[in-house]
Amino acid sequence: MTESLSPNMTTELGYVRQTFLPQQPAPKAKSTTLSWIRDNLFPSVGNSILTLIALALLVRYLPGLIDWLFVSAQWTGTDRAACATAVQGGVRPDGWSGACWAYVGDRFQQFMIGSYPRSEAWRPYLVAALFVALLVPLLIPSVPRKGLNALLMLVALPIVAYILLLGGVFGLEHVETALWGGLMVTLIISFVGIAVSLPVGVLLALGRRSTMPIVKTFCVLFIEFIRGVPLITVLFMASVLLPLFLEPGDTIDKFLRALVGVSIFASAYMAEVIRGGLQAIPKGQYEGADSLGLNYFHKMGFVILPQAIKLVIPGIVNTFIGMFKDTSLVSIISMFDLLGVVKNSFSDATWLTPVTPMTGLVFAGFVFWMFCFGMSRYSGFIERRLDKGHKR
């Protein structure tokens, strides 16, 4: 192009390159493995150092971890001898350390249902099967009849589960709650927590946004007070103070106390999540409902809440994840949820070895992790689905 310029134009412009630049080599392929490694692992000096440190740590610790968890682990056996070294009175060679999965296998039933009578074990498993059968269609968006499904889940299932688990009627043997334990208790407490906290949370959130000063004050005080204290103190309150507040002579089941504590705690958190949804609804929706002559309950029930709750489904699921993890705290007031049962089994003489506690904790951690990770993935899925709906 430079050739076409006349000499006098060149003097008017400050500087014009008269020659071609030397040809550059073609850019290196972006898609080869090597270039990927260069771009993603060693893009700069600092990053290369970080990558090398991370690799060094992985090489140092990952093989040992895999070895402990799987390769050296003991998978079969009937008592502690299988997982103890010769010095500790077992059959493993000196210096051996590995996960003792035989112990988890042997105690699996206990980790699931606690001390529930083994002859009646079909009852909790039947309830679990019903729960899964109702939950799966509820979670898949394309399955129809969500209303009926939710009704069965939130009304019919609790009644059936109550009769089946507690017994005492229809010829079912009565099983007292002191025998309940394990994952069953964790799931029951979480389920009751969410089933109670949703409606109570809605009421509290509505109360907090109410124009009636006394109702509003009560709700604000309750929510802020419960959110300001740790769950343990609420659980202690439920387990120690609740019997004190009842008529002299009345007793209240220990399991029920834990349920009350968790429900109170969850309601306060749920109320704040739902309040967020209520605040996000445009004022026009409230005014529209008013101008149609709907009364307060119709306005909230048919117009505002369906939109508000849909908006905060991810927040509700997050609250549920938090609550699911928090149920592990009931082991402190000597209830045996999954973590409580696992921790209790550490002192069990049949499986008393140095590797038992770690194995048990890894197992419990894996179960909790699976549930929580699954829920957070589902929450993310719903979030993306709802997002799409808004863009359309």
Place this chain on the structure above:
Amino acid sequence: MASADARDGDGRRASLLYDPSVRAYAYQALTVLVVGWLIWQAWSNAAENLARANMTAGFGFLSGRAGFDLGQALMAYSSDSTFARALTVGLLNTLLVGVLGIITATIVGLLIGIGRLSKNWLIARLCTIYVELFRNIPPLLVIFFWYKGVLSILPDFRAIRAGVEQAKAADPSVGDPLFIISNRGISFPAPIFQPGFGAVWIALAAAVLGAIGFTLWANKVQAATGKRPPALLVSVALIVLLPLAVFFAAGQPIAFDYPVLGRFNLSGGGLISPEFLSLYLALSLYTASFIAEIVRAGIRGVPSGQFEACSALGVRSDRAMRLVILPQAMRIIIPPLTSQYLNLIKNSSLAVAAGYPDLVQVGNTILNQSGRAIEVIAIWMIVYVTISLVTSVFMNWFNARMALRER
């Protein structure tokens, strides 16, 4: 709720039943009655139950003798101290683990959160694994995990003592080691401040004030001339060198209380207990995973045009992050960060499971010993609500300072 003169179709006054403001009063009166009745029931039942158990409610018991020992006390405490003092020790321990945990969780969370956004594939993956692992496991389980983990990694106390005694037998001039890391905790020489040490504290305070003053002056110079005096270097030098100089000038007024290996136990020196370590590590690393997510969301909330403008201006990426991106991200980060701090302080009550003597653990001991359920739980609630309120007031002030000031 307007319509003070609601009228029906024929213009007559409608029944009071349909007047919203009358209804509002009725609802509120009903609420007061129900809540009042519940409280009254609970109160009278509690009074009767207490009377039957031959107990009286009241905080008089706080001046009684505690009669139990605590594993860690930041102030003078023995089993002859009062219940009130035991609770104060517990509160200090709660605050200690809370403050240290918050600092660690913030630093780790910030690094992990930035790491998740890194272009470095390996680092980003490792940070993601960290976050997904820790935030989906109950904190109580993490505490147990660290307790078992920390204890199993640390060497056995008796083995250490045997080793030291062997060395002593071989060479009598060998003393006890200065630092002892065993399953009883980490022992270290505890400093004892001699009378002259006050001057060093004063020098440190003066140095910090000087450093702040110099930084402010440096800001001014930078604003006026565009050139920044080396504020960081001068500040660090001032804070390190001035107290050191005073320390040596005053004749090193410090002594150490060295740990002593006893026959059955460690005595003397300072001790970081395994209970504290497991609680502190668990709380920090658990909360860090949440803070990392908050930081990541905050940074992604800053429009990408800000990054691009920085590169267009030739600002290095670490400076762009520190001077442009993070200050803007802070506005998104601070409110959820506040609730994570509060969660960490509240979760420190899990100490009761690890055996670390925090407020709840001490209170629980008192509760079991004296049966003062109402009083102990009331103290817990008041203390935690107060801590929560103070923290949120501080963070709200900080938030208001960081908030966007539109002109």
